[in-house]
Amino acid sequence: MERRHHSQSHSQRQQRRNHFSSSSSSSSNQSRSNNRFSFPKSSSSSSSSSANDVRDRRRETQEEKQEEAIVGTCPFMCPEAERLQRQRLRDLAVFERLHGDPRNSSPALAVKKFCRTMSAKEVRASDVRPLPVLEETLNYLLSLLDSTEHPFEVIHDFVFDRTRSVRQDLIMQNIVNDKAINMFEKIVKFHVISHHKLRSSCSSSSISPLHYLNLEQLTKALTSLYNLYEANRSSKPIHEKEAEFRSFYVLLHLDSNGQPVGESLSLWFRHVPSPIIKSKEMWFARQALRYFQMGNYRRFLSTVAAEASYLQYCIIEPYIDEVRSLALCCIHNCCYKLHPYPLGHLSKVLMMEESDVELFCNAYGLQTCIDEVGNKLLPTKQTTFCRPKGGLQNYSFLGFQQLGSHMLSSLFYNHFLLVPMKPFSHVDGWN
Amino acid sequence: MAYMSMGEAHRRITDYLNRFSDAVSSQDVASLKQLLSFSSNSPSLLSLADSLNVFQDANRLIKQSDNYSPFADITVPLFRSLQHYRTGNLVDAYLAFEKSANAFIQEFRNWESAWALEALYVIAYEIRVLAERADRELASNGKSPEKLKAAGSFLMKVFGVLALGTVHLCRSVIRSIETARIFDFEEFPKRDKVTYMYYTGRLEVFNENFPAADQKLSYALINCNPRSEANIRMILKYLIPVKLSIGILPKDWLLEKYNLVEYSNIVQALRRGDLRLLRHALEEHEDQFLRSGVYLVLEKLELQVYQRLFKKIYIIQKQKDPSKAHQMKLDVIVKALKWLEMDMDVDEVECIVAILIHKNLVKGYFAHKSKVVVLSKQDPFPKLNGKPVNS
Numbered sequence: 001m002e003r004r005h006h007s008q009s010h011s012q013r014q015q016r017r018n019h020f021s022s023s024s025s026s027s028s029n030q031s032r033s034n035n036r037f038s039f040p041k042s043s044s045s046s047s048s049s050s051a052n053d054v055r056d057r058r059r060e061t062q063e064e065k066q067e068e069a070i071v072g073t074c075p076f077m078c079p080e081a082e083r084l085q086r087q088r089l090r091d092l093a094v095f096e097r098l099h100g101d102p103r104n105s106s107p108a109l110a111v112k113k114f115c116r117t118m119s120a121k122e123v124r125a126s127d128v129r130p131l132p133v134l135e136e137t138l139n140y141l142l143s144l145l146d147s148t149e150h151p152f153e154v155i156h157d158f159v160f161d162r163t164r165s166v167r168q169d170l171i172m173q174n175i176v177n178d179k180a181i182n183m184f185e186k187i188v189k190f191h192v193i194s195h196h197k198l199r200s201s202c203s204s205s206s207i208s209p210l211h212y213l214n215l216e217q218l219t220k221a222l223t224s225l226y227n228l229y230e231a232n233r234s235s236k237p238i239h240e241k242e243a244e245f246r247s248f249y250v251l252l253h254l255d256s257n258g259q260p261v262g263e264s265l266s267l268w269f270r271h272v273p274s275p276i277i278k279s280k281e282m283w284f285a286r287q288a289l290r291y292f293q294m295g296n297y298r299r300f301l302s303t304v305a306a307e308a309s310y311l312q313y314c315i316i317e318p319y320i321d322e323v324r325s326l327a328l329c330c331i332h333n334c335c336y337k338l339h340p341y342p343l344g345h346l347s348k349v350l351m352m353e354e355s356d357v358e359l360f361c362n363a364y365g366l367q368t369c370i371d372e373v374g375n376k377l378l379p380t381k382q383t384t385f386c387r388p389k390g391g392l393q394n395y396s397f398l399g400f401q402q403l404g405s406h407m408l409s410s411l412f413y414n415h416f417l418l419v420p421m422k423p424f425s426h427v428d429g430w431n
Numbered sequence: 432m433a434y435m436s437m438g439e440a441h442r443r444i445t446d447y448l449n450r451f452s453d454a455v456s457s458q459d460v461a462s463l464k465q466l467l468s469f470s471s472n473s474p475s476l477l478s479l480a481d482s483l484n485v486f487q488d489a490n491r492l493i494k495q496s497d498n499y500s501p502f503a504d505i506t507v508p509l510f511r512s513l514q515h516y517r518t519g520n521l522v523d524a525y526l527a528f529e530k531s532a533n534a535f536i537q538e539f540r541n542w543e544s545a546w547a548l549e550a551l552y553v554i555a556y557e558i559r560v561l562a563e564r565a566d567r568e569l570a571s572n573g574k575s576p577e578k579l580k581a582a583g584s585f586l587m588k589v590f591g592v593l594a595l596g597t598v599h600l601c602r603s604v605i606r607s608i609e610t611a612r613i614f615d616f617e618e619f620p621k622r623d624k625v626t627y628m629y630y631t632g633r634l635e636v637f638n639e640n641f642p643a644a645d646q647k648l649s650y651a652l653i654n655c656n657p658r659s660e661a662n663i664r665m666i667l668k669y670l671i672p673v674k675l676s677i678g679i680l681p682k683d684w685l686l687e688k689y690n691l692v693e694y695s696n697i698v699q700a701l702r703r704g705d706l707r708l709l710r711h712a713l714e715e716h717e718d719q720f721l722r723s724g725v726y727l728v729l730e731k732l733e734l735q736v737y738q739r740l741f742k743k744i745y746i747i748q749k750q751k752d753p754s755k756a757h758q759m760k761l762d763v764i765v766k767a768l769k770w771l772e773m774d775m776d777v778d779e780v781e782c783i784v785a786i787l788i789h790k791n792l793v794k795g796y797f798a799h800k801s802k803v804v805v806l807s808k809q810d811p812f813p814k815l816n817g818k819p820v821n822s
Binding site for chain 1 (some may be wrong): 602636637638639717718721722723724726727729730731733755768778779782783784785786788789790794797798800801805
């Protein structure tokens with residue numbers, strides 16, 4: 001299996017070389033170049049766009065990278081040398097301990113740790129896992145998400161680090177095919193789920209370091225994934241799940257006033273292929289963006305409830321709170337003082353259970369009252385209105401049920417992730 | 432060619448080197464340009480080439496003199512290039528010229544100002560011409576014509592990343608330009624200032640910094656050559672969405688004159704408060720707007736269109752019954768929207784009203800139970816006054 005992979009990449013290398021003019025740095029050009037092949041026109045010609053040049057240059061470095069790339073030979077999830085060393089040093093994560101023994105692991109339990117490498121040249125092939133091993137490793141890691149024995153932070157921490165190492169091995173070997181796409185998609189999914197679950201567990205308004213680091217890796221993995229889609233454009237114009245994964249970028253950047261991470265959306269949209277723009281998933285993301293930017297809280301919340309997939313919801317969740325905040329602010333400040341706002345109606349607007357609405361108002365320093373017939377109301381223009389000191393707790397979101405933790409791993413094998421949640425549907429609706 | 436004596440050759444070489452160092456020390460770009468322009472085939476350059484063939488020790492000459500040695504990295508390969516050029520050896524001429532040009536850029540960066548910019552332009556031109564000719568030579572010998580591509584890389588070094596649109600790398604470049612005290616912006620030729628303001632203004636549009644975008648793009652527009660219609664069009668393509676965002680509408684003749692009719696319906700929608708027209712215009716030119724990066728900016732105009740619509744309803748009501756005009760029933764708005772083929776229920780209208788009030792596009796309040804908007808008697812629809820809609 002390994003040998004086949006090796007020779008395949010060799011012929012791929014050969015193929016790639018033939019299509020591009022040799023870079024001026026390499027002196028062995030003469031033997032390879034041949035006036036049989038057509039060369040891409042250079043930058044001054046009007047026919048080629050500068051985008052083609054960038055792509056050509058990117059392919060050239062890809063070609064150079066392939067020449068440097070290692071082919072891993074490590075047959076285990078963790079290189080034996082590392083496992084033995086970590087056993088000696090008692091540096092074993094909970095999941096790696098054999099019968100809970102901190103000094104003992106096994107090839108079935110130990111997973112290679114992430115370690116910043118200086119350069120690819122100093123890495124041994126025996127420390128790098130080939131593609132089939134990486135696939136098995138990733139599947140094993142993701143199966144841990146269902147574990148009920150440990151708190152989510154502990155699971156996340158382990159999977160976070162070990163998947164980072166998986167990504168590293170993939171990149172080092174310059175594996176850029178369909179399987180790499182598949183793996184990166186799964187890893188992004190993991191980060192998205194963590195984005196949601198870590199948020200639930202942190203109580204302060206400041207984002208916990210774990211949450212922030214996860215967002216950082218989410219963005220990195222997503223960017224790598226987009227590069228992979230582009231690299232595979234010739235063999236597959238649009239990947240099956242590309243639209244949804246592209247929509248994540250939009251949903252991560254709803255707030256244009258926030259820290260610009262990478263490209264602004266206006267710039268980013270320029271390079272999105274047309275079929276993706278017209279996809280259902282991207283349409284949803286763009287609608288969410290439009291309503292968010294406009295402040296149309298009613299449409300924003302109802303559209304998210306009606307059309308967001310689970311993963312899209314996980315990403316957009318922080319903005320839901322922001323929009324609800326805005327809604328409360330608007331209603332409280334702009335509504336006629338003598339017409340207190342019915343909580344029942346507010347519940348519809350905020351897409352929140354009525355009981356939660358009361359708590360929500362209280363968090364903003366607002367009191368509710370009851371009218372003669374027992375309806376709960378929110379008097380407006382109260383002087384005690386203020387921003388909540390700590391973070392907000394988790395409120396219900398009408399039309400969305402929390403996914404039970406035992407269902408998480410099913411997300412990675414379920415093809416029907418795009419089923420929108422209808423109001424009050426049950427968890428079973430996922431399958 | 433008449434026989435040239437060793438002395439004569441020596442004289443011509445030192446003559447050139449003197450002119451080179453004089454041009455640099457007195458910052459005389461006109462003279463410097465002429466010394467670099469191979470393709471002009473000027474007699475003085477041709478005779479210099481001949482001189483180099485006769486007096487073959489020019490390198491030692493350069494390196495041994497205090498006057499000439501500072502520019503050795505430029506002149507040594509330059510001479511070599513000239514010799515190859517004279518003998519029709521274009522590939523080698525190119526390679527040597529490239530080396531000289533790289534050294535020139537290094538020096539250029541060290542000089543206090545951009546006085547030598549025109550000389551840099553000449554070098555850029557020459558390198559391209561040489562590269563093309565070198566490639567022809569390579570192709571005719573059955574080798575791969577790669578010199579033009581290499582020249583392209585060199586040109587990139589010169590003109591930086593702005594022109595290629597790798598925009599996100601710009602930030603650090605711009606920061607270093609704008610904070611460097613070495614370059615005084617005003618010293619650059621107008622053409623370059625306009626170009627710079629155009630690209631950085633565009634960046635501001637992408638990042639939705641509208642006041643900065645307005646300032647930069649307006650500068651570019653004002654200082655742009657009025658006869659250069661293509662350039663004016665490029666600037667307006669980005670300036671118009673910015674102006675729209677701060678409530679300033681272009682006249683129709685402007686859009687027609689510069690062929691920017693894709694904005695016509697959008698401007699019309701803003702004037703009329705026609706939401707349907709806005710959505711239609713955005714759909715019609717979606718691809719174009721997305722590619723140029725202005726789509727999101729235009730989409731945001733929706734709130735202003737709502738404001739205009741409400742204002743029109745208010746004006747109509749005022750004509751019918753001035754005493755009751757400041758009270759607007761939400762149902763009336765729902766009807767107006769239905770007429771525009773926009774299906775919105777009363778709850779959503781209430782939401783839009785609340786948002787408009789919140790963002791100070793409407794002054795007043797709404798009464799939930801009676802489903803009415805009560806507008807302020809004074810200036811219920813404040814103008815934007817050059818500021819974007821606040822968030």
